Amino acid sequence: MNWDIALFLGQDGLVSGVIYGLLAIALVLVFMVTRVIFISQGDLVAYAALSMASLGGTKTPGTFWLLIFLALIVLCTEAWRWKRGIQIDWKTTFIWTLFFPAIAAFCIFLLPPESVICNILATVFIITPLGPLLYRFVFRPIANGSVLFLLIAAVTLHGILVGFSLLFFGAEGWRISPFTEQAFHIGSVAIKGQSLIVVLVTIVLVALLFVFFEKNIFGKALKATAINRTGARLVGIPIEFCGDLSFAMASFIAAISGILIAPLSTIYYDTGFLIGLKGFVAAIIGGLVSFPLALFGALLVGQLEAFASFWASAYKEVIVFTLIVPVLFWRSLRSRHVEDDE
Amino acid sequence: MSAKLTSIALAVFACAWVFLPDFTVSLLDYVGIYAIVVLGLVVMTGVAGMTSFGQAAFVGIGAYATAWVTTSSFVAENLGGILGPTFLPCVGLIFGLIITCALAWFLGLITLNLSGFYLPLCTIAWGLSFYYLFGNLEFLGGHTGITSIPPLSIASYSLITPRSFGCVIWLIFFLLLWLMHNLLDSREGRAIQSLKSGRLMAESMGINTTSYRAKVFMLAALMASTSGWLYSHFQRFINPTPFNLSSSIDYLFMAVIGGAGYLWGAVLGSGLITFIKSYLQDIIPAIFGTNINPESIVFGLIMLFILQYYPNGLWPGLVKLFSPLVKSKKKSSIERYEPSQLSSRNMPPKGTLILNAKGITKRFGGLVANRSVSLDLKAGEIHALIGPNGAGKSTFFNILSGVDFPSDGQVELLGESMTGKVARDFATRGLGRTFQHVRLLRSQSVLDNVALGAHLRGHFGWLACMLRLDRREECALQFEAIEQIRRCGLGGSEDTVASSLSLGKQRIVEIARALSGQPVALLLDEPAAGLRHLEKKDLATLLMQLRLEGLSVLIIEHDMEFVMHLADRITVLDFGTVIATGSPQEIQKNPRVLDAYLGIDEKSEGSL
Numbered sequence: 001m002n003w004d005i006a007l008f009l010g011q012d013g014l015v016s017g018v019i020y021g022l023l024a025i026a027l028v029l030v031f032m033v034t035r036v037i038f039i040s041q042g043d044l045v046a047y048a049a050l051s052m053a054s055l056g057g058t059k060t061p062g063t064f065w066l067l068i069f070l071a072l073i074v075l076c077t078e079a080w081r082w083k084r085g086i087q088i089d090w091k092t093t094f095i096w097t098l099f100f101p102a103i104a105a106f107c108i109f110l111l112p113p114e115s116v117i118c119n120i121l122a123t124v125f126i127i128t129p130l131g132p133l134l135y136r137f138v139f140r141p142i143a144n145g146s147v148l149f150l151l152i153a154a155v156t157l158h159g160i161l162v163g164f165s166l167l168f169f170g171a172e173g174w175r176i177s178p179f180t181e182q183a184f185h186i187g188s189v190a191i192k193g194q195s196l197i198v199v200l201v202t203i204v205l206v207a208l209l210f211v212f213f214e215k216n217i218f219g220k221a222l223k224a225t226a227i228n229r230t231g232a233r234l235v236g237i238p239i240e241f242c243g244d245l246s247f248a249m250a251s252f253i254a255a256i257s258g259i260l261i262a263p264l265s266t267i268y269y270d271t272g273f274l275i276g277l278k279g280f281v282a283a284i285i286g287g288l289v290s291f292p293l294a295l296f297g298a299l300l301v302g303q304l305e306a307f308a309s310f311w312a313s314a315y316k317e318v319i320v321f322t323l324i325v326p327v328l329f330w331r332s333l334r335s336r337h338v339e340d341d342e
Numbered sequence: 343m344s345a346k347l348t349s350i351a352l353a354v355f356a357c358a359w360v361f362l363p364d365f366t367v368s369l370l371d372y373v374g375i376y377a378i379v380v381l382g383l384v385v386m387t388g389v390a391g392m393t394s395f396g397q398a399a400f401v402g403i404g405a406y407a408t409a410w411v412t413t414s415s416f417v418a419e420n421l422g423g424i425l426g427p428t429f430l431p432c433v434g435l436i437f438g439l440i441i442t443c444a445l446a447w448f449l450g451l452i453t454l455n456l457s458g459f460y461l462p463l464c465t466i467a468w469g470l471s472f473y474y475l476f477g478n479l480e481f482l483g484g485h486t487g488i489t490s491i492p493p494l495s496i497a498s499y500s501l502i503t504p505r506s507f508g509c510v511i512w513l514i515f516f517l518l519l520w521l522m523h524n525l526l527d528s529r530e531g532r533a534i535q536s537l538k539s540g541r542l543m544a545e546s547m548g549i550n551t552t553s554y555r556a557k558v559f560m561l562a563a564l565m566a567s568t569s570g571w572l573y574s575h576f577q578r579f580i581n582p583t584p585f586n587l588s589s590s591i592d593y594l595f596m597a598v599i600g601g602a603g604y605l606w607g608a609v610l611g612s613g614l615i616t617f618i619k620s621y622l623q624d625i626i627p628a629i630f631g632t633n634i635n636p637e638s639i640v641f642g643l644i645m646l647f648i649l650q651y652y653p654n655g656l657w658p659g660l661v662k663l664f665s666p667l668v669k670s671k672k673k674s675s676i677e678r679y680e681p682s683q684l685s686s687r688n689m690p691p692k693g694t695l696i697l698n699a700k701g702i703t704k705r706f707g708g709l710v711a712n713r714s715v716s717l718d719l720k721a722g723e724i725h726a727l728i729g730p731n732g733a734g735k736s737t738f739f740n741i742l743s744g745v746d747f748p749s750d751g752q753v754e755l756l757g758e759s760m761t762g763k764v765a766r767d768f769a770t771r772g773l774g775r776t777f778q779h780v781r782l783l784r785s786q787s788v789l790d791n792v793a794l795g796a797h798l799r800g801h802f803g804w805l806a807c808m809l810r811l812d813r814r815e816e817c818a819l820q821f822e823a824i825e826q827i828r829r830c831g832l833g834g835s836e837d838t839v840a841s842s843l844s845l846g847k848q849r850i851v852e853i854a855r856a857l858s859g860q861p862v863a864l865l866l867d868e869p870a871a872g873l874r875h876l877e878k879k880d881l882a883t884l885l886m887q888l889r890l891e892g893l894s895v896l897i898i899e900h901d902m903e904f905v906m907h908l909a910d911r912i913t914v915l916d917f918g919t920v921i922a923t924g925s926p927q928e929i930q931k932n933p934r935v936l937d938a939y940l941g942i943d944e945k946s947e948g949s950l
Contacts, residue, residue: 037459039466141650147459148393152598153649155395155591160642167636277467284463314478321471328464329452 007189009306015195015264016278017302018202019045022257023279024286024294025209026250031288032226033246036139036150042276043161044251048127048258049267050165053174055119060108062168063126067104070133071097077136092132092244100129116179124255131251132244140240158273165269173266198260205256206295209249222246274317278305281324287331297327347664352516359508368504369620371576374511376612378518378569380596381605382562385522387594388602390558391538395590396465399472400563402585403442404570406476408434409488409580414481428495435571439564446563450556461559469587476582487581494575507576514572515609518565521808522605528807528816529793529800534558535783536794542745543781547859548769548798557804588638595645601655610657615641684799684818687772687860689892690756692722696863696894697742697773701751704737704918711737713918714751717896719863724885724895726905729915730938735898736778736867738915742896743775743865744768756862770798774861776852778868778898784841788832788851791840793823795855823858830854831880846872850881857888864888866897870904882908906930914938 023041030038047063054061075097082088107122138157142149182193212219225232225242233239261267261275278301285297301320308319359367379397387393411417411434421433449468453461477485493502494510501507525531533554536544541551574580592615600611622637648655690696697719704712711734719725729735740746742753744765753760755771774795782791796819802812827836830850835843840851849869856864870878878901885895885908899905905912906926914922914929916938922929929935 037463138646142653145653146391148387148391148462149649149653151459151462152393152594153646155594156642156645156649159588159591159638160646163636163639163642167639274470277470280463281467284460315474317474318471318478321467324464324467325449325452328460331460 004189005310009310010303011189011191011195013303013306014299015198015302016305017299018199019257019261019264019275019298020279020282020301021295021298022202022205022253023276024282024298025206025291026253027276027279027283028286028288028291028294029222029226030246030250031283033222034135034139034143034150034243035147036135037147037154037288038247038250039151039154039273039276039280040134040158040161041250041254042272042274042279043158043165044127044130044254044272045258045261045275046165046267046269046272047130047161048123048255049176049262049271050169050174050258050269051123051126052119052259052262053176053267054169055108055113055122056116056176058113061126062164063130064101064104064108064122066164066168067101067126067130067133070130070137071101074133074136089238089241092241096129096132096244096248100125120259123259124252127255127258128248128252131247131249131254134251135243135247140243143239143243162270162273165272169269171269173268173271174262175266176262178263194263198264201256201260205253218245278320281320281327284324284331285327355512359505364504367508369616371504371508371511373609373613373616374508374515375569375572375576376593376596376616377608378511378515378572379566379593380600380608380612381515381518381522382565383593383597384600384602384605384608385526385534386558386562387597388604388607389526389538390534390555392555392559393462393594394465394559394562395462395587395594396469396472397562397566397593398585398587398589399465399469400442400446400566401570401573401589402472402476402582403445404435404438404567405574405580405585406482406488406570407438407441407567408571408574409491410434410482411437412492413488413490428497431492431494431571431575434574435568438567438571442563442567443560446560447556450559454552454555454559465590466587469590473582473586476585483581485582487579489579491574491578491580493578504576511572511576514568518568519605519608524810525804525808526605528812529797529802529819530804530807532786532790532794533797535786535790539781539783542765543777545765546743546745546769546775547794547855548766550766561804595641597655599645599648599655601657603654604657604661607655607657610660611655614656618644684796684815684822685801686799687862690721690862692720692892694721694756695719696721696756697896698754699738699742699751700754702738702741702748702753703750704734704741704746705749711918712741712748712915715915715918715920716751717742717913717920717923719894719896721862721894722889722892723910724889724897724908726909726912727896727898727915728900728902728905728912733915733938734918735915737918739865739867739898743773769859772860772862773865774856774859774863775865776849776856776867776869780845780848780852782840782848782851782855784839786840787837788827788840788843788854789820789823789836791851792827792854792858793819795826795858796822796860798859823854826854826858827851830857830884844872846874846877849873850877853881853884861893863894863896866895866899868898868900870899870901878904 023045026041027038030036030041051061051063074093078088078090078093104122104125107118107125111118113119134157138153139150142153178194179197180193184191184193184196213223221232221237222242222245224235225237225239229239232242279298282297282301283294285300286293301323304323305316305320309316312319362370379401383394383397408431412430417430417433421430449464453464476482482488493500494507495501501510526534533544533549536547536549537551537554537558544551573584596611596615597608598611599614600607600609619637622640626637652659695718699715699717701714701716702712703710703714715734715738717725717727727735727738737746741748744760744763744767747762755768755773758771760768783794799822800812800815800819802815806812824836827833830853832847832850832854835847840848843851849872853864853866853869870881873881882904885897888895897905897909909926912924912926912929913920914932914935921934921938922932924932
């Protein structure tokens with residue numbers, strides 16, 4: 001291995017690390033607010049990438065129909081709950097079930113299908129409402145269960161989403177053309193424009209998230225719920241709304257990451273899970289509670305993967321997933337807790 | 343399930359085995375193979391509250407180990423001459439079990455000390471990496487796998503048909519089921535069940551939760567490995583696919599659908615899923631065409647439905663269906679008592695210094711919760727610790743019971759320094775305690791809860807419990823528990839489910855649980871909260887009787903009347919420091935105590 005290859009691999013690792021970082025952030029966010037270990041985050045990333053590809057081929061992606069289907073189910077459930085005298089937050093319900101699907105439909109059917117910008121918009125509007133809708137469909141009825149119980153539900157959901165993915169997109173892989181072919185040269189090393197876009201978008205997104213949590217009232221409410229659920233409820237923060245919001249943010253992040261990786265690598269119907277798990281290894285490095293550590297972990301995973309694929313490509317996945325072992329060991333040495341009230 | 347009904351069901355099953363069509367028999371063979379894995383998961387998930395998404399990898403280890411042993415030329419050259427074809431698979435089984443054991447121990451070591459969800463996460467990751475590892479190792483055949491694995495054979499009779507092989511599978515399954523049933527119905531079983539409710543309570547009963555969790559994990563892994571051994575010799579060729587993550591998830595589904603808390607749920611769950619799957623494989627292509635397979639969607643939706651509406655699985659419903667046929671057996675009818683079976687403690691003579699806390703300081707960051715607090719407790723006295731809210735009582739209580747460590751100062755129990763010791767060590771040395779927020783096994787009977795307190799007085803280990811060698815000791819333990827329940831005035835509610843009692847009574851159950859451990863010191867955290875007047879009087883009588891017997895009692899309480907009539911000495915905490923110690927009369931007159939409780943009246947201060 002020479003210096004050029006190392007730099008090339010480093011760049012590769014940085015780009016995938018950044019993507020894993022986005023996943024890890026979403027996982028930490030959802031876990032802290034709802035205690036759900038949302039392993040389907042990766043599936044949503046694949047959904048986004050495959051929807052992009054499908055839209056690029058001027059086909060209506062199956063995810064759109066899934067969205068309509070889920071929206072209908074959720075509308076029916078809410079109506080049923082409302083009839084039984086449960087108070088429903090209709091405003092957010094309509095945002096997820098009508099507003100977002102309507103805009104998505106507008107982008108798909110009325111805007112010119114060749115435009116990349118339109119496809120991006122359509123993808124974002126299809127994928128983002130999937131999060132809160134799935135939350136309402138799957139997790140809200142069992143929101144008080146143990147972390148373990150929620151995890152089993154999350155794994156179940158993953159199975160369903162992969163099943164749909166195969167149904168919608170088939171078994172062959174998809175890859176879209178890069179947003180830019182431009183490359184910059186620093187010395188002998190070429191820096192791909194696409195890589196730059198990925199890194200820049202991520203930085204902007206992370207900055208936005210930071211502002212959201214520090215300045216925005218909803219962000220503060222989410223943060224409060226994450227720190228203490230009971231306390232948050234006592235001061236009047238609606239827990240269910242927080243669940244909605246955290247899932248919406250997660251799926252929004254998934255949409256963005258999906259769009260970013262669609263030109264980078266070939267995505268298959270089940271690729272999402274592997275990407276998601278790598279984000280997960282990163283999130284675990286942060287103990288599922290720390291954003292900066294999770295980001296750091298993601299960059300580490302990205303580098304490890306890039307260099308592992310050079311030295312021992314057959315064992316790439318083994319090496320990345322086995323990283324979790326020393327990480328957990330390190331965490332268990334540091335952990336000393338009086339009681340975990342699960 | 344009653345023994346009679348079980349034996350009838352088994353007899354019917356055995357008879358039917360001969361007549362069932364071949365296809366059904368071979369499906370049932372798979373059910374049995376899966377059920378062995380699921381049985382381990384039931385003990386792990388439903389009973390002990392842990393989950394693994396990596397069981398299929400353990401199945402894979404068992405399968406690959408025996409496949410390698412029985413097919414590799416290396417083994418054939420070195421052992422083939424000594425061991426015939428009958429014994430080579432046995433070597434494979436043992437080989438697989440050893441590898442599984444080592445691996446499960448290692449994985450348990452790194453994850454079991456962490457919060458509950460790290461183990462499943464870790465198993466997802468390593469389950470995945472094992473799949474890739476199996477597929478990439480050349481000597482294991484890579485992605486093609488290993489073929490022409492010999493069938494099992496007994497002497498010269500080879501078990502090659504599904505019908506004959508099924509006998510082995512189901513014999514092993516029912517044997518394991520019996521062993522697990524015995525294990526859960528014992529002292530060690532109670533300890534395993536206590537793991538689910540958080541480690542604080544279990545540790546305070548003297549149970550080493552980390553080691554128990556590791557053992558349960560290893561047990562489930564060993565069962566999975568055994569199942570892999572059967573799979574290998576039944577299928578006679580293997581590749582990495584059936585050992586991937588989605589199979590692990592299937593196993594978990596089987597456990598949850600059957601009823602993760604019930605051993606028989608393992609058969610129900612694996613049976614249902616196997617048969618539904620085989621049925622779906624027939625009808626789905628007819629409806630949707632052959633190139634798509636929405637099996638996982640259908641399964642996922644069924645699973646979600648069950649998780650949301652039947653979180654305890656389907657087995658309890660089935661039991662209800664048959665409940666008119668089953669007479670429930672009352673445990674409290676046990677009358678034999680063999681005290682020699684249980685270890686007992688020599689009570690120290692009255693006046694001995696039992697518990698001595700010297701200069702305890704506890705800081706949480708900048709906050710000082712306790713500032714050089716000292717307190718001692720002698721045999722045969724009731725010592726009350728009182729103080730306004732936020733005075734640092736609970737922090738101090740936690741330090742006294744080994745739950746938390748002091749920043750400064752030390753606790754001595756029976757003259758021994760307890761620095762660096764955990765709650766379990768305190769329990770071993772004779773400290774019994776109750777909790778401010780009641781910590782009982784909510785769905786278990788009062789008797790089981792109280793018997794858990796006597797855990798340290800029994801000795802039989804897991805294997806002995808599985809083989810029912812512990813029955814005399816178990817009787818003695820249960821009798822001891824019944825005695826303590828009666829002594830605390832709860833006689834007659836031995837078989838009641840703990841969570842159905844009033845909160846006040848649940849506190850009394852906690853006292854009975856502590857007493858069944860035969861403690862030298864009893865630490866009670868607000869025992870009278872939620873009790874009615876008469877119940878309080880009964881409790882006071884009980885505590886006085888315990889004092890007469892030479893027990894030392896430390897009590898945190900808010901009810902002044904209760905404390906003043908009962909305590910020999912009172913220590914008052916305020917803002918983390920001791921502001922007064924003495925007899926109830928002295929405390930009642932102490933101006934600093936009055937200030938702390940009633941506040942200082944600025945104007946009248948001068949006139950006092």
